[in-house]
Amino acid sequence: MIVDRYRAAGLRTNPFTIEAADPADPDRAAAVFVDRGLPEPPPPGSTTLVQLIGDKGAGKSTHVRHWQRRVEGPYHYVPRVPIRGRFVRPPVGPIVYADEIDRLPAHVRRSWFRASAAVSSTIVAGTHRDLSGSARRAGLRVVTHHLGPADHATLRRFVDARLDVARCSHTACTSIGDHELAEILLESAGNLRTAEGLLHALVADHVHALDEPAVRR
């Protein structure tokens, strides 16, 4: 018989793998989404830019994808590389979701904002910089949300959501104590992506600590 360390700890797998919250997998992403208390975006056709501003790993993409699951619309990602990918203008429509729009060259972004305002589009986008000036000049209203570092309560909800999904049904499973969570929060400075990596290693440590001595055949 093979001993599965994670099943012995009550888990089907480590809750903090990269796949566990893959934004491209809607079912998984929906199951582990942690609400940060942001208001819902306005409906399609509101002539509005909803910009989520935050550092890498703050949860911008997660929120944009979450809202896209609730109200359908095309999604556009502006790549870092290849650079020519940044010159592709995002789509225009009643509601459009986008990420990393600060990477768009200024003239492409201006043209997109103007075209979107002309059709009263609602844009929901993640960005590292405040683009309200450019959006207003193009004729869009602007709603801004700043995604800052997570606090203890948010990290607790984040962890519990992941453990719930990874738990083997009807069994007790490994848990993460408040003092461990506080250390993770400190070390990650509230960045959820960094915390995810630390939590993965912590769960691995918990799982290994439960090891029984190897059984001889």
Add this chain to the structure above:
Amino acid sequence: MSPYEPPVDAPASTVVRQPRGKLRRFAWIGGVAALALVLFGRALGAGVIVLIVALAAGAVTLFFRDSVAAALRWHPPVIELGETPQRLGSTARIGYRRKARRPVDVSECNVECRLYCEEEVTYTRGTDTVTDKKTIYEERTSSAGQGTPDGFAADLAIHITANAGGPTIALAHNEVHWYLEITVRGARLPRDKHSFELFVGPVLDPGLRARVQDT
């Protein structure tokens, strides 16, 4: 893709490994920069080129003064391994050898060794690629060295644990590597640090197997 590749051209009983020193990497970068200056220097003017070279040389000397001093007085170190790849649960004998470029009286010498296992993973979000590394096992040991006719040498024993880390793995996005980081201390000795990669094979040391099965 082969999970790992044992090192090539090793004698049957002794394997000599060269360090992965940072200074060599910067020397390579410097060479490329020099070539760029030669090709495009005309556009800049001689005075600007001299200033750039002087600033770069000053920066290298300042940040790598110990390594630069060591490189001027000592040949790069080599380590001798009894065998490769290493086995899980084995104790390996490592020979550290360093030749001087000119005669040096080595009276006291201590060689410090840090053996560590590192996991490295890569993931992609959109077109952004992120690499994370984590040291998952570490062991420190040291040994007094002795002067030799052409420099100094030390013998070290390192334990490749079977209770943490894993055999060397090199997949596209997931890797496990073992490294030796060696520092020397003593008067007139090079105050630099060198890293060597060790290949740990998917093989259990027979001694460990015997100990487990005896309990």
Add this chain to the structure above:
Amino acid sequence: MTIALDLDHVVAECGGHFTGRVSRQADADGVSSTSRARAVRLVLRYRTEGRGDTDRQDVSNLELELEPHGGLNTAFSLPVPPNGPVSYDGRMLRVLYEIEARVDVKLARDPKIERPVLVVPVGGLGVYDRPHPLPFDPSRFR
């Protein structure tokens, strides 16, 4: 169209073999009709899980021809690569192995069955009952 996969052992070392028996009941009468099932493919595969993107590879495979009526009952031996990787539970990554038996069916979804297996370092048979690393028990090694 069910398939059965019986393994002699669920643990094999690098350079060794997984052996067992694969069987499938006929799904045609053998006289007037022919099964749409063509063959059974056996694969030894690893995949990674963890903080890196998944690496996945079929490291050895066998194709077993079915009888005309779709039946099969035969022993098999799947080689394990000598260089690994071994089954591994790390801090940022895991390496997991499975054996898959899949029925190649014409114009239909291929039914399949999977069994988790353990690939251990050379010399590890009788020592490992879980992925590397070995559990730490200092009293064993004095």
